Amino acid sequence: MRLLAILLLALAMPALAEKADRDKPTQVEANKMSADDVRRLNVFEGDVVVTKGTVRLTADRLVVRQDAEGFQLATATGKPARFRQRQDAKPGEKEGIWVEGEALRIELDDRNQKIELFDNARVNRGGDQVAGNYIFVDQRSDFYQVTAGKGDRVKAIIQPKAPSAEAGK
Numbered sequence: 095m096r097l098l099a100i101l102l103l104a105l106a107m108p109a110l111a112e113k114a115d116r117d118k119p120t121q122v123e124a125n126k127m128s129a130d131d132v133r134r135l136n137v138f139e140g141d142v143v144v145t146k147g148t149v150r151l152t153a154d155r156l157v158v159r160q161d162a163e164g165f166q167l168a169t170a171t172g173k174p175a176r177f178r179q180r181q182d183a184k185p186g187e188k189e190g191i192w193v194e195g196e197a198l199r200i201e202l203d204d205r206n207q208k209i210e211l212f213d214n215a216r217v218n219r220g221g222d223q224v225a226g227n228y229i230f231v232d233q234r235s236d237f238y239q240v241t242a243g244k245g246d247r248v249k250a251i252i253q254p255k256a257p258s259a260e261a262g263k
Contacts, residue, residue, distance in 0.1 A: 117147075118147035119146070120144065120146040121143075121144070122138060122142070122143070122144050123141070123142070123143045123144075124138035124140055124141065124142040124143075124156070125139060125140025126138070126139045126140050127139075134159060134161075135157070135159050135160075137157050137158075138155070138156040138157075139154070139155050140154070140155075141154070142154065142155065142156045142170070142172075144156070148178075148179050149177070149178075149179040150178045150179070151170060151176070151177045152172065152175065152176045152177075153170035153171060153172040153175035153200075154171055154173065154175070155171045155172070156169070156171075157169045163205070165203075165204045166202075166204040167201070167202070167203055167205075168201070168204075169199065169200070169202075170200045171198065171199050172198070173198065174197055174198050174214060175196065175197060175198070175199065175200045176194070176195065176196040177195050177200065178194045178195075179192070179193055181193060191219060192218075192219075192220065193217065193218070193219045194217070194218045194219075195209075195211055195215070195216060195229070196211075196214075196215070196216050197212055197214055197216070198212060198213035199213060206234075207232070207233040208230070208231065208233065209230075209231040209233065210228070210229070210230050210231075211229040212228055213227060214227070215227060215240075216229075217229055217238070220253070221251075222251065222252050222253055223249075223250065224240045224248065224249070224250045225240070225248070225249045225250075226241050226242045226243070226248045226249070227246060228243075229241075
């Protein structure tokens with residue numbers, strides 16, 4: 095059960111989620127759960143729903159491994175697996191924008207603060223959308239990379255940005 099509490103830290107996606115989410119309780123629902131403390135492994139199966147503040151992750155299966163230093167690697171799979179969360183507001187914004195993503199497999203790396211979305215991957219961030227076969231997100235640097243599958247192309251929709259109040263002065 096010690097791993098259960100630790101597992102949920104990885105799901106908060108700290109660089110993307112609101113800072114307030116870190117202090118919220120985590121709730122996990124699934125049809126089945128197994129924990130192996132010796133192997134530092136937790137598996138949730140069947141209509142998995144994880145919520146923590148504004149973060150919501152849904153999947154058919156969630157596997158969480160913990161390394162010797164306590165960092166987690168989580169793999170969510172589904173048809174598709176999905177996540178949604180609100181970012182912290184940037185200066186001049188009343189509230190943060192929503193980030194939503196989906197793929198057949200989503201991998202979360204707590205140590206390196208990286209998210210990878212595999213197979214039919216899509217991320218929508220405040221109306222801007224990217225889609226491809228693979229999406230890599232480095233949360234530390236806010237770097238995204240999208241790769242198309244064989245014979246496909248990367249697709250992106252970028253919304254026009256409203257002029258700032260400063261531009262009119």
